[in-house]
Amino acid sequence: MTTVERTLISPWAMKKRRGKLLYWLVFALVITLFTVAFVVPLLWMVLGAMKTAPELARNPPTLLPESFGAGAYTEAWEFMDLAKYFTNTVIIAAGAWLIQLAVQVPAAYALSKLRPALGRWILALMLATLMLPASALLVPTYLAITEVPIVEVNLVNSPAAIWLPAAANAFNIYLLKRFFDQIPTELLDAARIDGAGSVTTMWRIVLPLSRPIIAVVSIFSIVAAWKDFIWPLLVLQDPEIQTLSVALQRFEPDTPINLMLAGLVLASIPMVVAFLIFQRQILAGLTAGSLKG
Amino acid sequence: MSSTAVLAPDVERRPARAPRRARKNLRRAVTDNLTAYGFLCAALVCFALFSWYPIVRGVLLSFQQVNFVTPAEWVGWQNFQTLFADPLFGIAWRNTLLFTGLALVIGFAVPFAVAIVLNELRHMKAYFRLVVYIPVMLPPVVVAILWKWFYDPGPGLFNSMLRLVGLPPLSWIDSADTSMLSLVLVATWAAMGSATLIYLAALQTIPGELYEAAELDGANLWQRLRYVTIPQTRFVLLIMMLMQIVATMQVFTEPYVMTGGGPEDSTVTVLLLLYRYAFTYNDFGTASALSLLLFIALGAFSALYLRLTRTRG
Numbered sequence: 001m002t003t004v005e006r007t008l009i010s011p012w013a014m015k016k017r018r019g020k021l022l023y024w025l026v027f028a029l030v031i032t033l034f035t036v037a038f039v040v041p042l043l044w045m046v047l048g049a050m051k052t053a054p055e056l057a058r059n060p061p062t063l064l065p066e067s068f069g070a071g072a073y074t075e076a077w078e079f080m081d082l083a084k085y086f087t088n089t090v091i092i093a094a095g096a097w098l099i100q101l102a103v104q105v106p107a108a109y110a111l112s113k114l115r116p117a118l119g120r121w122i123l124a125l126m127l128a129t130l131m132l133p134a135s136a137l138l139v140p141t142y143l144a145i146t147e148v149p150i151v152e153v154n155l156v157n158s159p160a161a162i163w164l165p166a167a168a169n170a171f172n173i174y175l176l177k178r179f180f181d182q183i184p185t186e187l188l189d190a191a192r193i194d195g196a197g198s199v200t201t202m203w204r205i206v207l208p209l210s211r212p213i214i215a216v217v218s219i220f221s222i223v224a225a226w227k228d229f230i231w232p233l234l235v236l237q238d239p240e241i242q243t244l245s246v247a248l249q250r251f252e253p254d255t256p257i258n259l260m261l262a263g264l265v266l267a268s269i270p271m272v273v274a275f276l277i278f279q280r281q282i283l284a285g286l287t288a289g290s291l292k293g
Numbered sequence: 294m295s296s297t298a299v300l301a302p303d304v305e306r307r308p309a310r311a312p313r314r315a316r317k318n319l320r321r322a323v324t325d326n327l328t329a330y331g332f333l334c335a336a337l338v339c340f341a342l343f344s345w346y347p348i349v350r351g352v353l354l355s356f357q358q359v360n361f362v363t364p365a366e367w368v369g370w371q372n373f374q375t376l377f378a379d380p381l382f383g384i385a386w387r388n389t390l391l392f393t394g395l396a397l398v399i400g401f402a403v404p405f406a407v408a409i410v411l412n413e414l415r416h417m418k419a420y421f422r423l424v425v426y427i428p429v430m431l432p433p434v435v436v437a438i439l440w441k442w443f444y445d446p447g448p449g450l451f452n453s454m455l456r457l458v459g460l461p462p463l464s465w466i467d468s469a470d471t472s473m474l475s476l477v478l479v480a481t482w483a484a485m486g487s488a489t490l491i492y493l494a495a496l497q498t499i500p501g502e503l504y505e506a507a508e509l510d511g512a513n514l515w516q517r518l519r520y521v522t523i524p525q526t527r528f529v530l531l532i533m534m535l536m537q538i539v540a541t542m543q544v545f546t547e548p549y550v551m552t553g554g555g556p557e558d559s560t561v562t563v564l565l566l567l568y569r570y571a572f573t574y575n576d577f578g579t580a581s582a583l584s585l586l587l588f589i590a591l592g593a594f595s596a597l598y599l600r601l602t603r604t605r606g
Contacts, residue, residue, distance in 0.1 A: 006501025107336035116329030136588035140347035245434040
């Protein structure tokens with residue numbers, strides 16, 4: 001017997017003629033539904049961007065564009081000045097990623113391995129912030145950005161308005177800390193005996209062992225920064241520094257639909273490509289948070 | 294603490310040097326703590342400024358009137374009274390609950406059913422996993438603008454499809470009757486990939502022997518589903534339900550981008566109303582009062598979620 005994993009329906013039932021017939025019927029149905037539900041809308045978007053505005057207004061719509069060409073893509077790139085918004089989004093996402101790692105990794109390392117006095121309380125206070133729905137903090141956090149306490153600077157229209165609140169992410173610190181907890185203390189003690197300080201130990205021992213969780217946290221923070229809408233909408237009011245999401249939404253009312261569609265496709269490409277490359281890490285991260293918790 | 298234990302015999306042998314040892318231990322403890330807080334300080338500053346302080350300020354603001362020129366003024370329950378007097382307040386809560394309810398019926402059941410079917414399939418698993426997750430990766434604004442175009446009553450994709458199969462066209466987001474349902478469909482399409490893959494992972498952990506034993510006992514397909522699959526995935530189902538309630542009660546991007554709250558206020562959600570109070574009327578006090586109410590409504594769900602996930606680990 002082959003080692004087929006046993007699921008709801010037994011492999012034996014599937015081998016029977018009726019079972020086989022039913023299986024292929026269901027399979028055909030699922031593949032059709034999935035393609036119609038998830039592939040057709042995306043194809044429709046890509047094809048739509050190749051049609052001209054009058055062609056798009058036609059009812060019933062044409063199935064394929066009358067002439068294929070990437071003209072709308074270059075035109076949209078110029079019309080909406082997408083180069084600027086891509087640059088802004090890349091700067092925001094890259095900065096959010098680096099600052100989050102620079103803040104969260106040492107914090108998690110301290111809470112896991114250095115265990116200072118009151119460390120447990122600090123962790124509890126950080127985790128308590130997860131209980132608050134993000135939107136309940138929208139107004140007071142926005143006010144803290146317009147006038148940062150103590151230093152009294154206004155961060156509106158500065159990338160720091162995205163980066164610094166993003167660094168206060170208890171979930172990432174918790175994920176990192178839980179991973180660091182599993183690194184045996186003997187390993188760190190050995191390093192200390194060899195004369196390594198805390199920074200060297202973190203850099204040379206803990207980080208190399210923690211690549212999987214660093215990858216997960218990195219992907220979380222970059223994807224979140226790229227997709228975020230409401231927060232950049234509030235704190236990036238100056239069109240010069242807005243992200244793609246905010247800019248596309250602002251352009252939407254008075255941009256010809258074919259150019260808009262081209263803009264949507266272009267804004268999606270980096271995320272889809274990132275998914276194709278990092279599929280394994282992304283799907284591993286998906287279950288890391290909610291299930292193993 | 295452990296260093297004292299190691300040093301204990303030493304201290305016994307040379308009692309004269311005990312105070313020096315103790316001082317050395319103290320100094321060691323102080324340096325260790327200073328190092329640890331050095332690692333922590335950036336995070337502490339970020340949390341203090343952009344998380345802990347705003348939490349406290351948010352509660353205070355609910356009872357204040359601010360204009361940023363004169364100092365904040367205490368107004369008692371006036372912000373809440375303003376809210377309760379606003380006819381949109383009730384409408385926004387009703388709409389939000391409708392969204393959450395519909396999202397539970399559609400967005401909760403569909404991914405689970407899809408995951409169960411996918412778990413039985415033996416071919417092209419990678420393809421299914423890939424295409425169901427791609428919408429999750431798209432920026433929500435892209436999805437919202439795209440679906441707004443699909444919902445176009447004239448040449449839009451959906452009405453064209455309906456006409457193709459001979460059904461009458463619908464008005465989707467242009468009618469108060471179907472607008473909320475249309476938004477739920479978008480949100481489900483965009484989010485179901487992650488739920489589906491989480492359920493799929495949970496289904497794969499069910500031991501095959503359970504199904505075999507159930508089948509030997511004469512359980513039919515429905516009974517195996519009812520008495521094996523669902524109890525085995527109960528924990529994940531509960532967690533996902535809590536997460537979904539918390540997420541859908543905060544719906545903002547879809548109504549903001551696609552309908553702006555219309556038609557006839559049928560898609561004004563709590564968060565959209567909060568946004569209007571804060572950033573259209575510049576009434577941060579009333580906006581904070583609404584945030585506080587939203588927090589109270591969701592706090593219980595979030596707390597339960599955190600408790601469940603942490604005790605399980």
